[in-house]
Amino acid sequence: MPPPPPLPSPQPPGLERRDWIAGLERGLGIIEAFDDEHSRMTASEAGQRTGMTRTAARRYLLTLQHMGYVATDGKLFWLTPRVLRLGQSYLESARLPRIVQPFLQRVAAGTHENAYLSVLDGDEVVYIARNGPSRSMNTGYVLGARIPAQVTASGMLMLALQPPEQVAHWLATRPLKVFTSHTIAHKEQLATEFDRIRAQDWALSEQQLDLNSRGIAVPLRDRHGEVVGALNVTMPMGHESSADAAARVLPLLREIAQAMRNLV
Structure with missing residues (x-):
């Protein structure tokens, strides 16, 4: 490197x-x-x-x-x-991770999957809150985990929802790292995916970082409509189709994001 x-x-x-x-x-x-x-x-x-x-x-x-x-x-x-004290100071003092916890609990209880709040930091997604069923809390991302944005549902979502000139600059200046055979490795393909995400206002990522992982994310907006983070769930592949997974978790994610809009 x-x-x-x-x-x-x-x-x-x-x-x-x-x-x-x-x-x-x-x-x-x-x-x-x-x-x-x-x-x-x-x-x-x-x-x-x-x-x-x-x-x-x-x-x-x-x-x-x-x-x-x-x-x-x-x-x-x-x-x-x-x-670790530096990161812990943020988690204990920042308002957003504390506000979102009961809402993430509702998502986790309603989907039986791990639920997360993430923010975009440069080219990476940072997970600043999480909740999930006890049977699987030992899997998934830990608090503070930093993951390349291009291979996560929440990261692609937050990148895609930036102003068009920022998206174009990001695509023109960033190399795309390949993690699996499903990682989007061509900028034209990623630009097309960004267009799809902007149009539907949610994102799906499958097997891009881990062959057994699927993620679905929706934007978390404040009362002014500004994107302040992403709510997402992760789940293993193989139990259901992409369409069935989206139909199962997307309505609840959107409902929770809307309920939080006047609080963040």
Whole structure:
């Protein structure tokens, strides 16, 4: 995997230079540089992935070690569980995950499937709330899971419902990663799917990330009609057809999304 692009300019739109703290940006950039393919890195590797020199990256890593967010054996650095506090702070303080829980419970009880609320963060879907039957709560996505948007029902839905110019830019600039033989790998095909999703205002994704997984999603809109997330259910393939699955869960998803409209 190539390293991410260099850190952005230290004066993003809408923020005065005197208010910009570049060190905070770089410290968070170091944390975000760790992933499944880079779970342990030297200071040089961390510097390469964040656009820093080895010396600068090492200073940030040692500071993070002092704060308890990073551990080291003297050469390699890795994240500690303390980093989870950052995500937990969001889940405990954000209003949306708390509001949606009783509604997700209704979806799960009415469909006997795992129900989720997800938001779009760049090119990924982040699952910020979930509920499901006890028999299957050990499966599916965990809270905070980040999944490429192009291969999930909720991700395709939120991408498709963006302004047309943003959708066109996304298609023109993003490579499409293939996960299974069913993953949509051609941009023309994905653009056609986006058109279908916009027209029907819901999305279906089957076997694109996992050969045994199907997802159905509807938009969660606020009182002004703005999309703030997606409500979706996941289910295993093979028990029913796509049409039967949609007929079973889509009416309830839409009902719940409408009921939440004046609350978010």
